[in-house]
Amino acid sequence: xxxxxxxxxxxxxxxxxxxxxxxxxxxxxxxxxxxxxxxxxxxxxxxxxxxxxxxxxxxxxxxxxxxxxxxxxxxxxxxxxxxxxxxxxxxxxxxxxxxxxxxxxxxxxxxxxxxxxxxxxxxxxxxxxxxxxxxxxxxxxxxxxxxxxxxxxxxxxxxxxxxxxxxxxxxxxx
Amino acid sequence: xxxxxxxxxxxxxxxxxxxxxxxxxxxxxxxxxxxxxxxxxxxxxxxxxxxxxxxxxxxxxxxxxxxxxxxxxxxxxxxxxxxxxxxxxxxxxxxxxxxxxxxxxxxxxxxxxxxxxxxxxxxxxxxxxxxxxxxxxxxxxxxxxxxxxxxxxxxxxxxx
Numbered sequence: 053x054x055x056x057x058x059x060x061x062x063x064x065x066x067x068x069x070x071x072x073x074x075x076x077x078x079x080x081x082x083x084x085x086x087x088x089x090x091x092x093x094x095x096x097x098x099x100x101x102x103x104x105x106x107x108x109x110x111x112x113x114x115x116x117x118x119x120x121x122x123x124x125x126x127x128x129x130x131x132x133x134x135x136x137x138x139x140x141x142x143x144x145x146x147x148x149x150x151x152x153x154x155x156x157x158x159x160x161x162x163x164x165x166x167x168x169x170x171x172x173x174x175x176x177x178x179x180x181x182x183x184x185x186x187x188x189x190x191x192x193x194x195x196x197x198x199x200x201x202x203x204x205x206x207x208x209x210x211x212x213x214x215x216x217x218x219x220x221x222x223x224x225x226x
Numbered sequence: 227x228x229x230x231x232x233x234x235x236x237x238x239x240x241x242x243x244x245x246x247x248x249x250x251x252x253x254x255x256x257x258x259x260x261x262x263x264x265x266x267x268x269x270x271x272x273x274x275x276x277x278x279x280x281x282x283x284x285x286x287x288x289x290x291x292x293x294x295x296x297x298x299x300x301x302x303x304x305x306x307x308x309x310x311x312x313x314x315x316x317x318x319x320x321x322x323x324x325x326x327x328x329x330x331x332x333x334x335x336x337x338x339x340x341x342x343x344x345x346x347x348x349x350x351x352x353x354x355x356x357x358x359x360x361x362x363x364x365x366x367x368x369x370x371x372x373x374x375x376x377x378x379x380x381x382x383x384x385x386x
Contacts, residue, residue, distance in 0.1 A: 060264070067271055081278060088274035095311070096266060100259065102233040108255030109236050112247045143229045145311070146346050147269065151258060154353045167362065174340045174366070180312040184336065187320035192329060192377065196337065199376040200369050207365045215358070222354055 099144040107155050116159050123161035131165040132205055139172035149173035157222050164212025171204035268348040273309050276345060280308055282318060289335060290327050294383065297331035298374055305338030306367065309345045330384070333377035334370060341366030 071089070074082020123131050142149050153166045176197065185193040240248040285308075288300040310318075319332045342363050343350065350359040378384035 060268075064267065064271070085274045085278045088277045089270060092270050092273050092277075096270065098227070099229065100266075101255075102227075102229040104255040104259045105233045105237060105252070107258060108251035108253070109240055109248075111254045112251040113240065145309075146343055147266070147349050150346075150349050150353050151262060170362070171341070171366070171369075175337070177312075180316075180340075183312050183316050187316040188323060188329075188332060188336075191380065192333070195376055195380050196333065196373050199373045200337065200341075203369045203372060207369065211358075211361060211365070220358075 096147070099148060103144065103148045104151070107151055110155055111159075114159065119156060120160035123156055123165045125162050127162070127165065131162065132168050135165045135169040136172045136176060136201070139169050140176050140178045142173040142177050146170065146174055154222065162212060163215055163220070164209045167208035167211055168205050171208055172201065175200050175204065262349065262352060265349045265352040269345055272345050272348070276308055280304060282314075285318070285335075286322060286325075289322055289331050290325055294328040294331055297328065298334045301331045301335035302338045302342075302367065302370060302374075305335045305370070306342040306363075307344045308339065309343065310339060315339055328378075328383050329381040330374050330378040334374040337370035337373045338367065341370055 070082055071086040073079070075086060121127065122134050127134070139149070142152070149170055153170050156169065157163070157166050181193055181197070184196075237248065240251060285304050288304070289297050291297055291300075315336060319336055323329070323332060343366075344363070347359055347363070350362070354362075375384065
């Protein structure tokens with residue numbers, strides 16, 4: 053674990069050193085990468101604080117029993133429906149969905165529902181779908197949903213059951 | 227931005243009910259955020275390099291080739307290894323469509339873009355571990371191929 057951290061620190065410092073040297077010497081590829089880094093960081097910083105505040109409030113206010121009932125082992129079909137509904141409101145991208153999924157899991161949601169949420173968050177975000185339909189047509193978007201959503205649910209069930217059998221546990225920060 | 231409207235209202239409501247719990251929520255938020263920050267840094271660094279190596283023009287060039295099956299392969303590859311917000315990806319797809327790129331190719335590109343995340347793997351790995359990350363992304367790739375085939379059939383592209 054320690055060695056991994058050292059490699060990481062060297063990699064990250066090397067990257068920033070490269071950006072600084074590029075800026076000083078006017079090396080264009082380096083400047084472009086630096087610009088990409090800046091604009092993408094800004095995009096993230098616009099979304100992440102809001103998302104994590106909501107996650108914090110969720111952790112404090114939502115009871116474990118509520119999540120177990122609607123997303124847990126006893127939830128049945130409704131668990132998947134809730135997961136898809138919740139995913140359609142996801143902002144940003146999957147990088148926001150991962151911490152949300154982790155919170156749901158730590159409050160007692162079952163794995164197959166969590167994976168359904170993640171898969172659906174990738175493909176079913178409503179603002180994105182509206183955008184997609186306006187550029188590629190409603191037929192395209194409709195087919196994509198009709199084909200991908202059932203597959204997401206089925207593969208999530210398979211993966212969830214497989215991992216549950218093997219006593220898999222999510223451990224953050226590993 | 228409606229996210230901050232929702233977050234702000236929720237925070238206010240929470241504060242009115244219990245100051246203590248709200249403070250606790252903010253602490254949890256900050257702790258979770260700091261904990262995952264290294265993974266985010268890794269992702270942003272990877273994104274900044276990949277976006278430089280594969281700019282939009284390169285994607286247009288490889289997707290717009292005459293053979294749509296080769297186009298599908300390139301589209302899946304680009305879609306998997308790049309990260310692009312929808313407000314860039316769909317207009318780009320719209321332009322490519324007008325230039326005569328097959329719906330199948332665009333289906334492969336947009337679906338892998340959404341479902342397969344090589345660049346978000348550092349974050350996914352931090353939460354779910356390497357094994358689950360790999361399995362989930364490979365499944366995403368297969369789903370994208372199914373979607374591509376279905377689009378190909380629906381738009382009459384696959385047998386022509």
